[in-house]
Amino acid sequence: MTSHYEKIDLPVSKVRRYLEPGPIVLVSSASGGKTNIMTMGWHTVMEFTPSLVGCVISADNHSFHLVRDSGECVINLPTTAMIDEVVGIGNSSGASIDKFERFNLTAEEAQKVKAPLIRECYANFECRLADDSLVDKYNFFIFEVVKAIVATSPQHPETLHYTGDGVFMVSGKIISRRAQFRPEML
Amino acid sequence: MTSHYEKIDLPVSKVRRYLEPGPIVLVSSASGGKTNIMTMGWHTVMEFTPSLVGCVISADNHSFHLVRDSGECVINLPTTAMIDEVVGIGNSSGASIDKFERFNLTAEEAQKVKAPLIRECYANFECRLADDSLVDKYNFFIFEVVKAIVATSPQHPETLHYTGDGVFMVSGKIISRRAQFRPEML
Numbered sequence: 001m002t003s004h005y006e007k008i009d010l011p012v013s014k015v016r017r018y019l020e021p022g023p024i025v026l027v028s029s030a031s032g033g034k035t036n037i038m039t040m041g042w043h044t045v046m047e048f049t050p051s052l053v054g055c056v057i058s059a060d061n062h063s064f065h066l067v068r069d070s071g072e073c074v075i076n077l078p079t080t081a082m083i084d085e086v087v088g089i090g091n092s093s094g095a096s097i098d099k100f101e102r103f104n105l106t107a108e109e110a111q112k113v114k115a116p117l118i119r120e121c122y123a124n125f126e127c128r129l130a131d132d133s134l135v136d137k138y139n140f141f142i143f144e145v146v147k148a149i150v151a152t153s154p155q156h157p158e159t160l161h162y163t164g165d166g167v168f169m170v171s172g173k174i175i176s177r178r179a180q181f182r183p184e185m186l
Numbered sequence: 187m188t189s190h191y192e193k194i195d196l197p198v199s200k201v202r203r204y205l206e207p208g209p210i211v212l213v214s215s216a217s218g219g220k221t222n223i224m225t226m227g228w229h230t231v232m233e234f235t236p237s238l239v240g241c242v243i244s245a246d247n248h249s250f251h252l253v254r255d256s257g258e259c260v261i262n263l264p265t266t267a268m269i270d271e272v273v274g275i276g277n278s279s280g281a282s283i284d285k286f287e288r289f290n291l292t293a294e295e296a297q298k299v300k301a302p303l304i305r306e307c308y309a310n311f312e313c314r315l316a317d318d319s320l321v322d323k324y325n326f327f328i329f330e331v332v333k334a335i336v337a338t339s340p341q342h343p344e345t346l347h348y349t350g351d352g353v354f355m356v357s358g359k360i361i362s363r364r365a366q367f368r369p370e371m372l
Contacts, residue, residue, distance in 0.1 A: 014350070016349075016350050017349045017350050017351070018349075020208070020227045020228065020347070020348055020349060020350065021208050021347035021348065021349055021355050022206070022207050022208010022209065022347055023208065041206045041231075042206065042230050042231050042232065043230055044228050044229055044230035044240065044241065044242065045227075045228050045242075046228065046242055046324055046326060047242075047324065052324070054230060054240065054326070055230065056230065056231075056232055056233075080361075083361065083363065087363045087366050087367070088366075090367075090371065091366065091367055091368050091371050133319070133320070134319070134320065138232055138233065138238070138328070140232060140240070142324070156349075156355065159355075160361075161206070161207035161208055161347070161357050162206055162207065163202075163203045163204075163206060163207055163342075164200070164202050164203050164206065164372070165203070165364060165372050166362055166363050166364030166365070166366070166367040166372055167360060167361070167362045167363075167364065168360070168361045168362075168363065169207050169342065169345075169357040169358065169359065169360060169361075170357065170358075170359040170360070170361060171347050171355040171356065171357040172355065172356075172359075173355065173356040173358075174353060174354070174355060174356070175266075175269065175346075175353070175354045175355075175356060176352055176353045176354075177269065177273045177352050177353075177354065178351060178352030178353065179352070180273050180274075180277065180352070181273070181276075181277055181352040182277050185276065185277050186350070186351050186352055
């Protein structure tokens with residue numbers, strides 16, 4: 001795991017490049033002086049502009065309350081090198097431990113939200129709650145990404161995709177079919 | 187591309203195994219004697235039981251109207267071997283062509299919905315519209331998977347994950363960390 005990514009701004013309309021492939025992400029949040037991190041696999045891009053991401057955060061999770069109370073979070077993208085942190089964070093509760101401390105992760109100040117971002121992750125997407133109309137029924141939050149930064153290299157990070165049962169698929173190999181796309185579909 | 191998968195029933199509560207990793211899927215639909223297929227990358231699992239999947243189908247798509255009118259669709263999982271069909275289907279409109287015919291795909295009768303499934307795909311998830319409350323605002327449909335079948339082999343299909351710009355990531359390599367999971371988290 002590297003903790004020394006150089007990062008640059010990414011237009012928020014382009015976060016689909018990293019989220020549409022469906023990687024496991026780490027959601028960091030803060031409320032009432034407490035922070036937490038959760039592992040999340042149930043999310044989808046919903047719009048380019050505004051940059052909307054929908055995701056399920058179970059009410060059983062400690063993070064649910066921090067996210068709902070603060071109306072903010074950061075979606076952080078770990079690479080395969082962070083699999084131990086991903087598994088450990090998903091199998092522990094922020095009600096009893098400080099996950100930044102326990103997993104040696106660095107809580108870095110975000111630019112547009114109060115939730116901290118995780119420095120060791122490849123990309124960080126700062127989010128504000130945009131629509132909570134399906135939270136009570138489905139634990140489904142719709143966030144607007146208000147600030148995005150990504151590592152300058154590698155161009156295509158190897159990411160983890162969860163299948164359940166403790167098994168992850170790894171994405172990394174790239175196939176470009178750009179030449180076969182109509183320009184307006186790119 | 188093989189068109190000869192042997193398939194077996196999958197409990198609908200287990201479709202997350204194939205959808206949570208975030209693959210590109212093909213959505214087949216039917217209404218008023220017409221069928222269509224679209225390529226879709228914006229989807230998320232929302233619940234195990236009932237088996238809910240949320241997804242964005244743009245109102246610009248021909249499929250939007252077929253799905254909305256019929257309240258049904260089939261989510262079909264293509265493997266990397268079907269990349270030409272995935273790209274071709276995503277770059278054409280069912281308003282002007284019959285995509286089953288154009289891409290040599292077999293429309294097979296589904297068991298619980300009237301929309302056809304695509305025989306050549308690795309898995310087929312028959313869906314009924316469960317909640318359309320966010321369709322007008324976000325083109326976001328919540329479907330209940332009412333029937334699921336999957337190929338018996340390979341156990342872990344190689345799948346396509348779209349990043350935009352005509353570029354796909356391929357998932358296939360598997361890492362199991364089952365031993366590190368608390369039993370209730372599996």
